[in-house]
Amino acid sequence: MRENNTKQEILEQIARANTIQIAGHTNPDGDAIGACLAMGAALVAAGKKVTVLLEAYAPKYTVIPNGHLVKAAEGPADLFLALDCGDEGRLGQAAEWFHQAAYTINIDHHGSNTRYGQMNYVEGDASSTCEIVYGFLEGNYEIDRDMASGLYAGLIYDTGGFRHSSTSPETMRIAGELMKKGIPFTEIYNRFFDSRSFSELKIMGQALENAALFFDGKVVCATVTTEEIVRCHGTNKELDAIINYLNGVQGTAVACFLYEKTPTEVKASFRGKDGYDVCALAQKFGGGGHVKAAGCTIAAPIEKAKEMVLAEMEKML
Incomplete structure (x- = not known):
């Protein structure tokens, strides 16, 4: 290098x-x-x-x-x-x-x-x-x-x-x-x-409704689809605050947010607590970033992308 x-x-x-x-x-x-x-x-x-x-x-x-x-x-x-x-x-x-x-x-x-x-x-x-x-x-x-x-x-x-x-x-x-x-x-x-559009608020609510815990509560993961974004009258430019809300869940080590860019392309964002390298996780999918904050794009439908990410997270944990 x-x-x-x-x-x-x-x-x-x-x-x-x-x-x-x-x-x-x-x-x-x-x-x-x-x-x-x-x-x-x-x-x-x-x-x-x-x-x-x-x-x-x-x-x-x-x-x-x-x-x-x-x-x-x-x-x-x-x-x-x-x-x-x-x-x-x-x-x-x-x-x-x-x-x-x-x-x-x-x-x-x-x-x-x-x-x-x-x-x-x-x-x-x-x-x-x-x-x-x-x-x-x-x-x-x-x-x-x-x-x-x-x-x-x-x-x-x-x-x-x-x-x-x-x-x-x-x-x-x-x-x-x-x-x-x-x-x-x-x-x-x-x-x-401290400022957001109403559509951003609605999308965040949808994403948080979709959130779930995995691996004995060590991972919190949420998804949002294009259909859900449209239903909230928003765009995928209004999603960047969601990962930080997920990262605030007590007792979790890693937070993950995935959204659908197209039916076969998913953007993933990761946040990690001390001792968890989410940059290494993102790099497995061709992405990158920082040890505690990283992201990537995955060529797969959103449910498949979620499975792939969770499988890698399980190895990491």
């Missing part, structure tokens, strides 16, 4: 590029969106022509500024920056432009990252990709209020509001620096954790 490049090498490569495309993983979350839009805005301010390639995301993420940078690619770029994406397959449709770019850089905080860029900077202990992006921008690019808001959004999203064990003193130092920019930190927090 390739070693990390230095920050200076990466900064010099970015400085040489005129046209830059930035993308995160498919079904982007607060960290991916915050990192891409903050980095994009900083590079625009430095005189670069920037296109951010992100899939449509849930309305709650519109609290992150600089969404106007998200647009269709016009052609190959001098540089492609992949942020918060563990492997090139997770780039989705943006992978087409990754392969056509003159140069590629991969910046991420997932320990399972495959280091697929020509330059790579992977910091598995970082709380978020936004924390790493801040490290690149600090002292090198001007960070304004809107950029700071995006970076703060990524920090709180991937740390669950500074609750996850990945939260470090450095995470909190950066959060403090970002708050000095006058960001609407209360609004960002409330939008992410």
